[in-house]
Amino acid sequence: xxxxxxxxxxxxxxxxxRRAMAQANDPAVCPQGHTDTVKLLxxxxxxxASGGSAPQPPAGGGGGGCCGGGCCG
Ligand SMILES: [Zn+2]
Numbered sequence: 001x002x003x004x005x006x007x008x009x010x011x012x013x014x015x016x017x018r019r020a021m022a023q024a025n026d027p028a029v030c031p032q033g034h035t036d037t038v039k040l041l042x043x044x045x046x047x048x049a050s051g052g053s054a055p056q057p058p059a060g061g062g063g064g065g066c067c068g069g070g071c072c073g
Contacts, residue, residue, distance in 0.1 A: 005041075010034035 002021055007014045008030035017028055028037045 004028075004039055006030075006037045006039055008032065008034045009036045009038060014040070 001018045002024070003016050003018050004024060005014060005016055006028045011030065011032050011034060013030055013032060015028075015031055019026070025039070027035060028039070029035055030037055
């Protein structure tokens with residue numbers, strides 16, 4: 001069963017809940033009893049903004065080749 005992280009906006013506490021994926025978006029109740037909680041992204045770390053992948057040019061393309069020159073067709 002997946003685990004989800006939540007954060008309480010009332011007291012700022014973070015807590016985890018294990019629940020079925022079908023219930024992932026259900027409201028969670030803080031251990032302190034608050035209901036104003038938000039679901040945090042799990043597993044995908046959002047700490048630090050380091051780089052990121054730059055767009056890459058398409059691989060291959062151009063450049064001779066037998067069939068590219070029409071020598072075999
Ligand atoms: Zn709370």
